[in-house]
Amino acid sequence: MxxxxxxxxxxxxxxxxFTGVSVLASPSLAADSIxxxxxxxxxxxxxxxxxxxxxxGAELVIDAINEGAMPAPYGSAGFGGLKLEAIFxxxxxxxxxxxxxxxxLVEKQGVDAVLGYISSGSCLSIAPVAEELKTLxxxxxxxxxxxxxxxxxxxxxRTQAHAVGDSVAAALYIRDQLDDVKSYNGINQNYxxxxxxxxxxxxxxxxxxxxxxASDNPQFPQIFSGQYGTEISTLLLEDSDLIHxxxxxxxxxxxxxxxxxxxxxxxxxxxxxxxxxxxxxxxKRFPEGTVIGTRGEFGIxxxxxxxxxxxxFINAYRERYGVYPLESSYQYAQSVLALKAAMDKASxxxxxxxxxxxIISAMTGLDFTSLAGDVSFALxxxxxxxxxxxxxxxxxxxxxxxxxxxxxKIYPAHCILPPAGQLSEDWLAAGMPGSDC
Amino acid sequence: xxxxxxxxxxxxxxxxxxxxxxxxxxxxxNWILNNTMFGLAYGLAVLGLLLLWRTxxxxxxxxxxxxxxxxxxxxxxxxxxxTDIVMRLGAAMTVAGGTGFxxxxxxxxxxxxxxxxxxxxxxxxxxGVLVKTEALGSTDGFSVSQTTILGWQPQSKYPLFxxxxxxxxxxxxxxxxxLHSALGHLTTSVRxxxxxxxxxxxxxxxxxxxxxxxSAALAGVAGGVMAMALGQVDPDxxxxxxxxxxxVFITIMAGPGSVVAPxxxxxxxxxLRTFAFELAPHAWQLIVGGTLLGIIFFMPEGLWSLTxxxxxxxxxxx
Numbered sequence: 068m069x070x071x072x073x074x075x076x077x078x079x080x081x082x083x084x085f086t087g088v089s090v091l092a093s094p095s096l097a098a099d100s101i102x103x104x105x106x107x108x109x110x111x112x113x114x115x116x117x118x119x120x121x122x123x124g125a126e127l128v129i130d131a132i133n134e135g136a137m138p139a140p141y142g143s144a145g146f147g148g149l150k151l152e153a154i155f156x157x158x159x160x161x162x163x164x165x166x167x168x169x170x171x172l173v174e175k176q177g178v179d180a181v182l183g184y185i186s187s188g189s190c191l192s193i194a195p196v197a198e199e200l201k202t203l204x205x206x207x208x209x210x211x212x213x214x215x216x217x218x219x220x221x222x223x224x225r226t227q228a229h230a231v232g233d234s235v236a237a238a239l240y241i242r243d244q245l246d247d248v249k250s251y252n253g254i255n256q257n258y259x260x261x262x263x264x265x266x267x268x269x270x271x272x273x274x275x276x277x278x279x280x281a282s283d284n285p286q287f288p289q290i291f292s293g294q295y296g297t298e299i300s301t302l303l304l305e306d307s308d309l310i311h312x313x314x315x316x317x318x319x320x321x322x323x324x325x326x327x328x329x330x331x332x333x334x335x336x337x338x339x340x341x342x343x344x345x346x347x348x349x350x351k352r353f354p355e356g357t358v359i360g361t362r363g364e365f366g367i368x369x370x371x372x373x374x375x376x377x378x379x380f381i382n383a384y385r386e387r388y389g390v391y392p393l394e395s396s397y398q399y400a401q402s403v404l405a406l407k408a409a410m411d412k413a414s415x416x417x418x419x420x421x422x423x424x425x426i427i428s429a430m431t432g433l434d435f436t437s438l439a440g441d442v443s444f445a446l447x448x449x450x451x452x453x454x455x456x457x458x459x460x461x462x463x464x465x466x467x468x469x470x471x472x473x474x475x476k477i478y479p480a481h482c483i484l485p486p487a488g489q490l491s492e493d494w495l496a497a498g499m500p501g502s503d504c
Numbered sequence: 505x506x507x508x509x510x511x512x513x514x515x516x517x518x519x520x521x522x523x524x525x526x527x528x529x530x531x532x533x534n535w536i537l538n539n540t541m542f543g544l545a546y547g548l549a550v551l552g553l554l555l556l557w558r559t560x561x562x563x564x565x566x567x568x569x570x571x572x573x574x575x576x577x578x579x580x581x582x583x584x585x586x587t588d589i590v591m592r593l594g595a596a597m598t599v600a601g602g603t604g605f606x607x608x609x610x611x612x613x614x615x616x617x618x619x620x621x622x623x624x625x626x627x628x629x630x631x632g633v634l635v636k637t638e639a640l641g642s643t644d645g646f647s648v649s650q651t652t653i654l655g656w657q658p659q660s661k662y663p664l665f666x667x668x669x670x671x672x673x674x675x676x677x678x679x680x681x682x683l684h685s686a687l688g689h690l691t692t693s694v695r696x697x698x699x700x701x702x703x704x705x706x707x708x709x710x711x712x713x714x715x716x717x718x719s720a721a722l723a724g725v726a727g728g729v730m731a732m733a734l735g736q737v738d739p740d741x742x743x744x745x746x747x748x749x750x751x752v753f754i755t756i757m758a759g760p761g762s763v764v765a766p767x768x769x770x771x772x773x774x775x776l777r778t779f780a781f782e783l784a785p786h787a788w789q790l791i792v793g794g795t796l797l798g799i800i801f802f803m804p805e806g807l808w809s810l811t812x813x814x815x816x817x818x819x820x821x822x
Contacts (some may be wrong), residue, residue, distance in 0.1 A: 109786050157785040161740030162645050163730075167542065171778055176534035188644040192736045195647045199735070257636065258643040289635055290643060 081472035099420075101149040103406070104172045104184035105129075106165075107207075109157040112291050116344035117185050117395045121207065122155055123388050124396030125435030127180065128403045129153050131383065138375045140436055145413030146407050147421050154178065158185060162192040169193055173200045179423070180204065180400050185395065187211035187259040189255035194223045203423050207402040208395055210341075210362070211259040212491045214218060215447030222423075224430055226402045226442060226452045228484060230313075231491045233340050233362050235483040236456040237311065238275045239504055240358060243475055244460070245309070245336060252282035252307040254298055254322070256290040258315065264340060270495040276423065278319075282307050293321045299329055306337055315341040320349060328356060343367050344393045346461055346470045353461060359472060360458045364440035365397035368457045368475055377439040401437045405444075405452070408435035445480075446487055453480040479504055509681060516765050518676050526669045527789070529662060537661050539778055541733035543771030546754055548675055549726035552767035553717030553755045557681065558714055560695030561615065562755075564748045568630050569600040569720045571743030576600070578646040578737045587652045589667055593728050599725020601717055607744030608716040612709045614768025622744055634739040648731045665716050669728055675722060676763045682718070683763070687711060708718025723751075757799050759806020769807055 089100060105125045108118030129151050131137045135144030143152070156172060158165060165184075180203040184190050190209035192252040197220070204223045206214070212229040214220075241248055251272060255261035269281050286298040299322075302310055314322055319342035326332065332354035339345075343361045346353045361368050369377055370391060380400065384392040390402075392445050409430035413421035416429065432449035435442055442454045459472030482504035485494035494500070509515050549570050556563055573596035580586050580595045607626055615620055636641050650657065651664055658664065683690045690711045693701050698708045731737050741747065751774075758769025770784060773792075780791035803809050 072636055112787070152780070159789070161744075162738040163734050163740075163741035166734055166736040167538070168781060170538050171535050171782070174533060175778075188738065191800045192647060192738070195649075196735060199650075214548070222579055262638065262642070358622065 082330065098310065099145075099148070100152050101179045101420075102152045102154065103129075103179040104154050104156050104176070104181045104183075106156045106158050106168075106172075106181060106189075107185055107395070108159055108316075109155065109504065112407065113158075113185060113315070116316055116320065116348060117208070118158065119181050120344070120393040121185065121395035121399040122394055125207075125399040125403050126153065126155075126385070127380075127384055127396075128386060128400040131485070132403070132407055137330055140380050140405065141407055143374075143408070143411065144329055147410030147426075149410070149420055156185070158189055162188045163187050164369065166192050166196050167240075169196050170200070173202050177406065178202070180426075181358065181478060182406065183399065187214075187263075190214050191259060194218070194220050194471065197222045201423070203343045203426055205406055208398045211263050211306070213263070217452045218475070219448055220450060221427065224405070224452075225447075225451045226405045227398055228363065228453050228456065228480065229446075229451065229491070230263045230482065231267050231485065231495070232453070232456045232483040233313070233343070233360060234264055235271045235275075235495075235499065235502070236458060236478045237268055237338055237340055238271035239482065240360075240458040240476055241272070241338065243274050243476060244458075245358070248276070248279060248309045250280045250282065250284055251309040251311060252302060252305065252309045253294070253311040254286040254302065254314070256318065257287040258290055259289070261287060263312055264335070267491065267495060268285070268311050268340075269491075271499070274495070274498050281464055290354060291316070291318065293318065295322050295325050297315055299326050299331060303331060303334065310335050310337050311340070312337070312342065313340040315344070319345045323349060323353060327352065330335070334445075336420065338349045341394070344395070346472075347391060347393060350470060351463065353463050353470065357461045358458055359461050360456065361394040361396075361397075363397065363401075363454055363490075365458055365478060366392065366394035367472055368441040368459055368477075369397075370471075372439050374439060375438075380438045395441070398439055401442065404437055404444070405430065405433070405447065409433055440477075443480075446484070453484050455479050456483055509677060509805045512680060512684065514544070514681050514762065514764075515677050518680070521764060522669050522673045522676075526666055529665050529669070529708040532569065534661055537665050537731065538626050539580070539774045540771055541661075541668055542730065543774035544672050544767060545729040545733060546751065546770035547726075547767035547772065548672065548729065549723040549751050550680055550754045550758060550770055552722035552726075552750055552764070554758075554760055554766055555683075555691070555715045557755055557760055558691045558695065558727050558815070559800035560714060560784075562620050562752060564620040564745065564752060565625070565627035565718065566723045566751050567743050567745065567747035568627035569604060569728070570598045570624070570727040570747060570751070571627070571630060571634070571737075572603060573597070573724035573729075574731040574737040574742045575640070575727075576724070577706060578641075579650050581648060587649055588655070588781060589651050589653050589732070592651065592732060593671070593725055593731070596724045596728030596731075598724075600772045601721035604717045604720025604724075605713075608713040608720075611716060612712045612717055624748060627748055628672055628745060631739055631743045631745075634743060639800060641738070643739060645736060646744075648735050648737060650735070651732045653745070664732060668733070671725065672767065675725070675766075679718070679722075680763050687714060691715070726752070749771040753796055755804055757796060759803070761805060761808035761812070765806065765808040772807060799809035 107121040108114045133150050182205045185208040187209040190206050206225040210230040247321035253265045255265045267487045275445050281385040338358040340360050341362050343359050343366050407428050417425050433444050442452050445453045455477045456475035459475035464471040482502045485491050576599045577592045577594040701708050754769045754773050758765040780788040
């Protein structure tokens with residue numbers, strides 16, 4: 068890998084004259100480091116709530132591991148003894164742009180692995196290219212189960228449990244905590260994540276709370292559209308008790324602000340699968356009494372949880388960036404920890420600095436500890452992680468003058484996700500056998 | 505035919521230039537090869553816009569044909585499994601050219617801002633349909649598998665690159681020959697004075713229609729090439745109005761001076777974007793936009809005016 072980088076660098080210099088652009092040769096790697104690209108939204112509506120907190124979470128944990136400053140079990144310095152050199156890239160601009168940039172990251176900048184990706188669209192389009200370029204790619208946030216259920220990938224892993232877990236946990240939480248739900252509707256973005264989230268939520272509701280009725284007019288606005296006037300009117304005009312939404316990024320903030328002024332949250336119960344970033348960003352303008360999830364044991368749900376790793380992360384993050392870590396900070400940090408755990412294991416098994424194939428075989432099926440919970444690569448032939456998912460209800464903490472959550476309930480992975488080898492839709496249709504929560 | 509084509513100095517230089525590119529391409533690492541292919545794809549679409557621009561028309565909707573070409577390649581594979589380069593490009597060109605032919609009947613009656621906006625409206629119709637239809641991939645789009653060349657699956661990118669360079673040679677030669685035909689000579693005359701052209705006995709509407717279909721077909725092929733080079737299609741990077749804007753951006757950047765200018769402009773744009781993206785991941789759009797401003801201020805005839813600057817200097821030395 069290192070040799071390739073050097074060769075590319077030389078060719079690059081030679082050819083820069085022809086292409087008419089001056090090139091700063093990428094610094095050749097020291098023998099004791101690996102180069103990893105961290106991709107997240109750095110521009111656009113997803114940057115503030117997801118991209119930048121995610122990038123920061125990764126940066127914090129990478130720096131701490133390089134210095135050996137993490138608490139146990141990640142106290143050893145380096146990734147399998149190697150220093151990780153991170154470069155940060157932007158996820159904006161559409162899937163085709165991301166594919167082009169992925170090729171640049173691998174073939175031009177010579178990265179050894181790529182970590183990140185928030186949008187399900189990015190993940191679905193990157194996985195085939197990762198395969199073609201034979202580059203280890205650890206996906207951090209995206210949620211569509213199609214990633215590993217439609218295909219098998221060798222080079223792609225995902226440290227985030229997929230959308231079925233979020234949807235089933237949502238239905239379980241509604242069953243356990245809200246007792247007045249007779250009918251429900253949803254507002255979700257019209258792409259893989261939004262479509263999947265609504266579909267799974269609907270099936271899980273029908274199985275878990277028989278007798279509830281779904282609206283025949285679920286809303287699917289386009290992602291990043293930012294204006295929801297007509298959708299809010301439609302939802303207000305019909306009589307569903309509960310509205311489900313898998314909005315994330317700036318869309319959830321825009322929706323909440325536009326819906327609040329119309330008294331939406333006084334008339335409807337609202338469950339937000341992945342909108343916890345808005346609770347922190349909007350502060351008092353976020354309605355109390357909303358069911359909120361963080362797609363795992365992340366962010367605001369575990370802000371007061373004890374535990375050495377979690378407390379270290381929250382304190383170090385606040386010290387460095389001045390704010391609390393959000394959901395995506397945890398998700399990106401989780402991907403870095405997976406890489407650390409796999410590389411430590413690979414170097415213990417193989418002695419020297421592990422190569423890509425050795426890291427992959429160490430990561431396949433791996434169990435590792437995340438900041439506030441355990442994760443294992445149990446699905447997708449050992450490439451798709453599973454972990455617990457929690458929900459809570461938003462409230463305002465007058466004493467500390469900050470938002471908080473009450474009634475937090477965490478559902479273990481086996482209750483909300485299909486067992487290995489079974490497709491999500493089959494498992495849901497069969498009534499979720501094995502789920503005993 | 506071939507002899508008369510070769511008697512044209514521009515064609516000779518163009519062919520020589522592309523030959524050099526093909527040869528130097530053997531030395532390119534993959535990332536340069538990729539970015540050059542993306543540049544050539546954009547260049548093909550811009551070549552079509554150049555034809556319209558010389559007639560005094562700016563289309564803000566050629567992403568319609570670019571996207572159609574790209575989606576033709578992706579959908580052809582999805583529903584028939586065909587991955588051959590000839591079938592892919594044939595499909596891309598037919599779909600885009602055919603649509604251009606039909607829409608041309610409407611658009612040929614409009615000029616200026618009305619032409620620009622109407623073409624944009626048509627492109628946004630396709631965008632809306634793609635984004636809202638799950639069967640067409642919605643906002644996610646499709647992956648496109650690697651291209652086969654007459655049943656042969658190349659192990660590297662170079663054969664595809666070579667095929668694309670060949671395609672560019674055919675396209676530029678064709679457009680140059682067209683510009684020197686009777687119909688082609690009408691290009692600037694239509695821009696300067698439509699009524700006189702009508703008095704000479706030519707139909708302005710037909711002249712514009714022909715140009716429009718050629719530009720649509722070129723944009724379709726360009727989209728097909730992009731899909732093959734990239735391995736992915738999606739509405740935001742291929743059909744949205746921002747793509748039409750990018751194509752106009754490159755047209756202005758390149759300048760209307762020559763049929764080679766679009767390729768120089770597009771390749772420069774592609775590398776500019778790549779480096780801006782790498783150097784300033786938080787603010788790369790600023791670098792790209794700033795460059796266009798600089799070019800408009802200091803090189804109103806586009807990048808192509810640089811070549812004129814060089815030849816003028818040479819004459820002075822003589």
